Amino acid sequence: MARKSPEVNAGSMADIAFLLLIFFLVTTTIETDSGINRKLPPMDEIIDPPVIKERNIFTVVVNKNNMILVEEKLMDLSDVRSSAVKFLDNGGGVGEEECTYCEGEKDRSSSDNPEKAIISLKNDRETDYKVYISVQNELVAAYNELRDREFTKKFPNDRMTFVEANKMYSDPRTSVKVKTSLKPKLDEIKKMFPQKLSEAEPNKK
Amino acid sequence: MSKFKKKKGGELPAISTASLPDIVFMLLFFFMVATVMRDNTLMVENKLPAADQVQKLDKKDRVIYIYAGKPSSRYKTKYGNQAKIQLNDKFSVVSDVGAYVLAERATKREELQNVLTTALKVDGETNMGLISDIKQELRKVNALKINYTTRIGNYSQNY
Numbered sequence: 001m002a003r004k005s006p007e008v009n010a011g012s013m014a015d016i017a018f019l020l021l022i023f024f025l026v027t028t029t030i031e032t033d034s035g036i037n038r039k040l041p042p043m044d045e046i047i048d049p050p051v052i053k054e055r056n057i058f059t060v061v062v063n064k065n066n067m068i069l070v071e072e073k074l075m076d077l078s079d080v081r082s083s084a085v086k087f088l089d090n091g092g093g094v095g096e097e098e099c100t101y102c103e104g105e106k107d108r109s110s111s112d113n114p115e116k117a118i119i120s121l122k123n124d125r126e127t128d129y130k131v132y133i134s135v136q137n138e139l140v141a142a143y144n145e146l147r148d149r150e151f152t153k154k155f156p157n158d159r160m161t162f163v164e165a166n167k168m169y170s171d172p173r174t175s176v177k178v179k180t181s182l183k184p185k186l187d188e189i190k191k192m193f194p195q196k197l198s199e200a201e202p203n204k205k
Numbered sequence: 206m207s208k209f210k211k212k213k214g215g216e217l218p219a220i221s222t223a224s225l226p227d228i229v230f231m232l233l234f235f236f237m238v239a240t241v242m243r244d245n246t247l248m249v250e251n252k253l254p255a256a257d258q259v260q261k262l263d264k265k266d267r268v269i270y271i272y273a274g275k276p277s278s279r280y281k282t283k284y285g286n287q288a289k290i291q292l293n294d295k296f297s298v299v300s301d302v303g304a305y306v307l308a309e310r311a312t313k314r315e316e317l318q319n320v321l322t323t324a325l326k327v328d329g330e331t332n333m334g335l336i337s338d339i340k341q342e343l344r345k346v347n348a349l350k351i352n353y354t355t356r357i358g359n360y361s362q363n364y
Binding site: 020036131136167 | 220227235254255256258268322326328329330331340341344347350352363
């Protein structure tokens, strides 16, 4: 009988397996859903609606053919963001309503200041959901662009944008200390550019 | 000479299979961890629209899901081609949404009942009319925090 060659030692196999297992455990992230958060207005009718000046409202209408009308003018989706930024950042108010941080054109016929500016998004019953979401996305992007700008201007030492800071704040891995230091900063920026995006009820047919 | 002969006569040593269970367990654990359990079987087409200004959704126990879209190909003959709402495991009509949300809310822990988000997982091809109806129903039951669930991507992918 021939001498058997020694068997390969398999004792360390389990260790390798566990090593790999732990590696995967640490690196896999379970997919989470993400999307655009919105808050619906409460149902109860407001008896005495506040009077809002026409110049402080930025109307966006998406009709049933998925065409976008911004301030009653036909517009391409790619221009919605820039015109929304222009409207929000206008700062045309004087005296008490003056906006000290706006960099816009200070046009008297556009919004007084970002705290007053309201974007009204209206859709038809036959509008496609994906187009509606695209428009919403662009409008949220306009707010984020301005908030980013103010955040980096105000807190240059943090070396991040508003969106990054907000993400960090909502991340459960961030320590409480960092969170408490971020909160007032985020609130301050949110107050400068409050997200006043109204979703009007669609036209009744 | 005899040395070589001996070697040729010897059988190949069997490969040890002692580590096979380890490998299998490793794979098992990996898949156990990485798999996301789907609570509902989708009965509607659900190609979510793309957006890039997104926020992560809350923890799963704080979310109520509402699906909507055209019935998927299996159900097309029975339910037709019109966009429908899916709640839990069945097709529903708009007037059921309120009751569904209230029932779901009641199953959640008390301290979470005020912080619930309603995630709308709606197919991109759906008409806004259906979504507006859902939104009205949600307003009626005071479920005001909503989330339009999207894929992450540029809006140009929507066309």
